[in-house]
Amino acid sequence: MDNKIKMQAKNVDFFYGKTQALKKVSLDVYSHKVTAMIGPSGCGKSTFIRLFNRMNELVPHTTLCGEIFLDDLEINNPLVDAVDIRRRVGMVFQKPNPFPKSIFENISYGLKVNGIKNKAFIEHKVEDSLKKAVIWDEVKNRLNDSALKLSGGQQQRLCIARCLAVETEVILFDEPCASLDPISTAKIEELILELKKEYSIVIVTHNMQQAARVSDCTGFFLLGELVEFGKTQDIFTAPKDKRTEAYITGRFG
Amino acid sequence: MKKDFSQSLGFFGLFLCMAVTLLALGSIIYFITVRGFSVLSWDFLTKVPYSAMTKGGIAPVIVGTFYITFGSIIFALPLGLACAIYLCEYSPKSVVVNIIRISINNLAGVPSVVFGLFGLAVFVKFFGFGVSILSGSLTLGILALPMIISSAQEALLAVPQSIREASLSLGATKWETIKNIVLPTALPGILTGVILSIGRVAGETAPILFTAAAFYTRGYPKSIFSEVMALPYHIYALMTEGAHPDKQRAIAYGCSLVLLLLVLFISGLAIILRQRQRSSHG
Numbered sequence: 001m002d003n004k005i006k007m008q009a010k011n012v013d014f015f016y017g018k019t020q021a022l023k024k025v026s027l028d029v030y031s032h033k034v035t036a037m038i039g040p041s042g043c044g045k046s047t048f049i050r051l052f053n054r055m056n057e058l059v060p061h062t063t064l065c066g067e068i069f070l071d072d073l074e075i076n077n078p079l080v081d082a083v084d085i086r087r088r089v090g091m092v093f094q095k096p097n098p099f100p101k102s103i104f105e106n107i108s109y110g111l112k113v114n115g116i117k118n119k120a121f122i123e124h125k126v127e128d129s130l131k132k133a134v135i136w137d138e139v140k141n142r143l144n145d146s147a148l149k150l151s152g153g154q155q156q157r158l159c160i161a162r163c164l165a166v167e168t169e170v171i172l173f174d175e176p177c178a179s180l181d182p183i184s185t186a187k188i189e190e191l192i193l194e195l196k197k198e199y200s201i202v203i204v205t206h207n208m209q210q211a212a213r214v215s216d217c218t219g220f221f222l223l224g225e226l227v228e229f230g231k232t233q234d235i236f237t238a239p240k241d242k243r244t245e246a247y248i249t250g251r252f253g
Numbered sequence: 254m255k256k257d258f259s260q261s262l263g264f265f266g267l268f269l270c271m272a273v274t275l276l277a278l279g280s281i282i283y284f285i286t287v288r289g290f291s292v293l294s295w296d297f298l299t300k301v302p303y304s305a306m307t308k309g310g311i312a313p314v315i316v317g318t319f320y321i322t323f324g325s326i327i328f329a330l331p332l333g334l335a336c337a338i339y340l341c342e343y344s345p346k347s348v349v350v351n352i353i354r355i356s357i358n359n360l361a362g363v364p365s366v367v368f369g370l371f372g373l374a375v376f377v378k379f380f381g382f383g384v385s386i387l388s389g390s391l392t393l394g395i396l397a398l399p400m401i402i403s404s405a406q407e408a409l410l411a412v413p414q415s416i417r418e419a420s421l422s423l424g425a426t427k428w429e430t431i432k433n434i435v436l437p438t439a440l441p442g443i444l445t446g447v448i449l450s451i452g453r454v455a456g457e458t459a460p461i462l463f464t465a466a467a468f469y470t471r472g473y474p475k476s477i478f479s480e481v482m483a484l485p486y487h488i489y490a491l492m493t494e495g496a497h498p499d500k501q502r503a504i505a506y507g508c509s510l511v512l513l514l515l516v517l518f519i520s521g522l523a524i525i526l527r528q529r530q531r532s533s534h535g
Contacts, residue, residue, distance in 0.1 A: 053422060058414075060346060087424035097415040100438055109433065110423035159419070166423055 004031040006170060006200040007052055007089075012066035014047055016059070021047045025066075025226045027219055029170070034192060034201045036215030036232065038208055040247070043221040045204045046094075049172050052202065053089040054082040070170070087114060090168035094175040096155035098147035098162075103130075103139050106147045106158055110166040125165050133161035134191055153184025160191065171195065173203040177210065189214050208248060212236050220244045282513070289510030292503050298511070301472055311508060313473050317386075317481030318515065320474060321465055322455045324390025325397055330447060332394075333401030340402075341409040342431055354406075361399035366459035368396045373463040387477045389465020396460055397450040404446025408439035441527045448523040452516045458485040468494060484512040 007029040014022035022044045029035045029052075037045040050056045051068055054075060068075050075085045098106050107126040116122060126143070130136040135157040139150070147158055156176060163171055173192065177185040192201060192214050205211050211218050212232060219229040220241075228235060228244045239245040300310030336357075344350045372392030382388040412435050420430040436443075458466075466486035474481045491505040 055418060055422065058418065058421070083424055083426050086422055091418075091422040093415060093418065093422075095415060097413070097419045099416055099419065099434055109420070110425075113420075113423060113425040113429045113433070162419075162423065 003033060005029070006031040006071070007202075008069040009048070009051070010067045010069070012048070012051065012064070012068065014044070014051065014056070014065075015063040017061050021224050023224045025224075027226055027229055029200055029202055030217065031200050032196055032198075033216040034196050034203060034214050036211035036218045037202070037204045037221060038206075038211050038218060038247075039221030041206070044224040045219075045221045046174055048221070049174055049202055049204050050091075052170065052172055053086050053091050055091065057082060087166060088168055089170040089172060090163035090166060091172040091174065092156070092160050092163055092176045094178050096152055096159050096179070098150070098155050098158055100146065100148055102144045103147050103150070103158065104143040107162050107165050110162055114166055129161040129165040130158075132164050132195075133157045134187060135161060151184075153180050153187065156180060156184065156188060157191070160188070164195075168199070170200045170202065173201065173205075175204050175206060178206065185210070208236075220247060222247070285506060285509045285513055288503070289506035289508075292507035293510060297507060302469075311482075311484075311487065311504070311511065313470065314482040314484055314487045314508065315511060315515070316473055317466075318455055318484045318512070320386050320477075320481060321389045321393060321461060321483055322451060322519075324386060324477070325393035325454050326447065326451060328391055328394035329397040329401050329450065333398050333446075334405050334443065336398075337402050337405035337409060338431060338436075341406055342427070342435070357399050357402050361403065364459075365396060365457055366462075368392055369460040369463050371395070372460060377464055383478060384463070384465060384467070384480050385478045386465060386474055386481055389461045389481070389483070390477075392460045392464045393454045393457060396457065397454050400450045400453065401443075401446050404449065405439070405443045408442025408446070409435060411442060412438045444523055444527045448520050448527075451519050451523070455516050455519065456485050456512060458489055461486055484508050484515070488512070 005028045009025055009027045012022055012025045013020065025044075025048060027035075027048075037049065039045050047056065051064065052070075052075075056062055056064070064076065070085065070088060073080065099109060101109070104126055107129055108122050111122050111125055116125075127136065127140075130139060135154060138154060139145075139158075147155065150158060160171075160176075177188055180188065189210060192203065195201060196216075203211070203215065215232045217230065218232040218235040220227045220235065220239075220243075222243055228239060228241045230240075235244065236248060239248060294310075297310040298315065299312050301313055302309040302311060340350065340354060344353075369392065372388055372395075376382050376388035376391050377384055380388075382391075416434055416438065417430055420434045421427070425433070461483055465481055466483050467480035468482075468486075468490045470480055470482055488505045488508045491501040491508065495501050
């Protein structure tokens with residue numbers, strides 16, 4: 001892999017209270033690639049992805065050791081504001097979490113908190129983001145309706161559009177299809193493949209087929225350890241570690 | 254069969270309890286209405302009292318109640334809301350904060366006459382506001398504070414963590430998240446607390462006894478430093494003082510009816526407000 005590294009975790013340990021959730025995890029996220037993280041429930045993959053935009057800071061009594069880089073910037077440096085990191089590293093969550101506001105306001109919110117006031121620009125950006133997230137045709141005639149009236153799959157694409165509007169460099173997907181039906185899932189997977197042209201993408205998923213379909217690199221997590229990390233093709237066809245092989249062939253998890 | 258019977262019996266028991274409650278409520282409204290309705294008239298609501306309060310209306314009394322009720326909410330709502338936001342969103346989860354929370358809840362259980370004495374000592378005497386709308390509003394405001402704080406806290410805690418995270422993940426600061434996302438979402442719950450507080454505050458007698466209320470004032474209050482007549486105290490005064498007990502009693506029931514309607518009106522207004530808020534967000 002000769003691509004540019006966008007984000008990098010180096011020797012990351014993470015604790016909830018005294019419970020260690022991640023053990024010496026090092027992993028590279030390449031620019032304009034999709035990096036998938038797979039593993040059984042509770043293996044630490046969601047915890048890990050939330051470190052990339054400092055989301056775990058919101059959880060009390062947690063400790064982080066090790067370094068995480070965004071380009072050359074160590075994001076946990078005390079001089080770095082978490083807000084600035086989150087403006088560059090967006091996130092789509094497991095359950096669709098639109099704001100209880102209109103569809104339009106859901107998208108424009110991120111622009112407004114980033115200090116953009118130009119109305120015409122905001123309107124253009126809202127349309128553009130909704131188009132990129134392939135939901136524009138479904139909502140263009142009801143932008144002032146509450147976002148909560150949309151279906152689960154539509155809500156999730158709205159959340160993706162919301163994230164696209166702020167023009168981050170990296171998008172983290174934390175099991176984005178966990179609560180969606182297969183058709184909505186397929187739409188989101190297509191979208192991810194489209195988005196990697198412009199963004200670097202990290203996706204956590206329970207679904208191994210999904211990882212195989214959308215990702216370029218895959219990391220397999222087990223009990224807080226990164227067991228194996230490499231090209232998706234290699235992980236799925238010729239895993240080096242026996243545990244990876246066992247998981248992929250469905251012997252546990 | 255046996256199970257069906259016991260279940261029916263259970264439901265009947267529940268229905269009975271509900272009916273008793275409804276009956277109590279209904280009979281209060283019935284008695285007040287029957288006894289108070291005869292004095293109710295447009296003049297009663299819009300004229301000032303005269304002839305030792307046996308003639309004329311109670312307009313200044315209604316106005317006084319409005320003043321001290323809204324005064325107390327204007328004082329208690331921002332303070333209580335700020336306090337709830339601090340406790341829910343900013344304060345570290347520690348023993349001290351828990352003690353503060355428990356204290357606030359206990360404050361709600363303090364008898365209202367104690368608030369009255371406190372108001373007398375602090376607002377009337379120490380700050381020198383005298384027996385006035387200001388002193389009464391502040392005293393009632395303190396009475397309303399715990400209710401407003403705890404309902405606001407509940408409303409804030411009910412806002413799902415997931416939408417806070419969504420807002421933060423878009424690069425919003427904590428305060429932007431609270432202001433734009435958390436507060437609007439919690440607003441219906443906060444309004445509920447305000448409704449309950451208004452109902453309680455408008456009907457309180459003891460806290461205004463020494464701090465705001467007068468048996469009789471000439472005309473309408475002139476400033477926030479004026480003494481006022483207020484419905485709950487007016488009812489008390491009509492029933493215990495004065496030279497024409499029979500005439501006064503009828504007026505007292507009239508006042509009760511007006512107070513009841515006033516509280517219903519205010520609550521109704523707030524409920525409509527809350528519904529509108531809900532439907533625009535839901």
